[in-house]
Amino acid sequence: MVQSHPRRRSAAAHRAILEAVRDLLLESGYERLSMDGIAARAGVGKQTLYRWWPSKAAVVAEATVAGLVWNGGGEVPETGDVAVDLRAWLTVLVESTAERASLVRALISASADDRGEARRLYLRFTGPHRDAVLARLRRGVDSGQVRPDADLDAVADACVGTLLFQVLTDNENHSASRLDGLLRLLLPGLLVHPRTTGAPEPPGDHH
Structure with a gap:
């Protein structure tokens, strides 16, 4: 039986968690977001989630930094005016x-x-x-x-x-x-x- 590499499993879990945060924020907002809900949506154990982030604010910040929540904005145009x-x-x-x-x-x-x-x-x-x-x-x-x-x-x-x-x-x-x-x-x-x-x-x- 071929086993997946632990690092690849971790990378996949990390991505799944951040995507779960994005989806849950869109569905129900920040107030209803919970670590239990994130873990369940991502298909990971809650202990995995807490091993990487201490709170839901921290995982939301990570998803934002990764560009999954919203990039937004952009440079101000340059027309000369x-x-x-x-x-x-x-x-x-x-x-x-x-x-x-x-x-x-x-x-x-x-x-x-x-x-x-x-x-x-x-x-x-x-x-x-x-x-x-x-x-x-x-x-x-x-x-x-x-x-x-x-x-x-x-x-x-x-x-x-x-x-x-x-x-x-x-x-x-x-x-x-x-x-x-x-x-x-x-x-x-x-x-x-x-x-x-x-x-x-x-x-x-x-x-």
């Missing part, structure tokens, strides 16, 4: 988070459950979004569109924070007007010449 690029990026991310709201809430809950895993989730999920905005804004400073004294960190926090707030509050108002409202607040303090960027203006404001 900072306002247009920010709006395009926000539109894509809003649509993406709306479609995967339950998964995003699960990641936020896992972060709250375990401060140690919160850092891993930040580096895999929230951090890359924030870094993408900062990188685009810094290139805007270099090109002369963005004010060199603008608080770029505050702008990045506002963009990412607004999206997370909408997901946490289950706010379905992801309309174009909501994005335009956010940008109208941010752009005057960000851009050297806000009116020359193609950013939407409030109705009736054509001085």
Whole structure:
């Protein structure tokens, strides 16, 4: 009888567990996720699960780092117009988070459950979004569109924070007007010449 290699068995079990976490999060959310349920879905013993992860927050973080839960986001477009690029990026991310709201809430809950895993989730999920905005804004400073004294960190926090707030509050108002409202607040303090960027203006404001 040919026996499978222990390392291969472990790799298969590891993958099965992470896929089970993904599926269970989609089906029932983070609150109903349990170590017993993960083990049962993956077809492994609970002792195997606890040997690799101390809590469900830890295994959720691992599945996220592995790219199984959600990659999300992406680089901010580079058209040469900072306002247009920010709006395009926000539109894509809003649509993406709306479609995967339950998964995003699960990641936020896992972060709250375990401060140690919160850092891993930040580096895999929230951090890359924030870094993408900062990188685009810094290139805007270099090109002369963005004010060199603008608080770029505050702008990045506002963009990412607004999206997370909408997901946490289950706010379905992801309309174009909501994005335009956010940008109208941010752009005057960000851009050297806000009116020359193609950013939407409030109705009736054509001085």
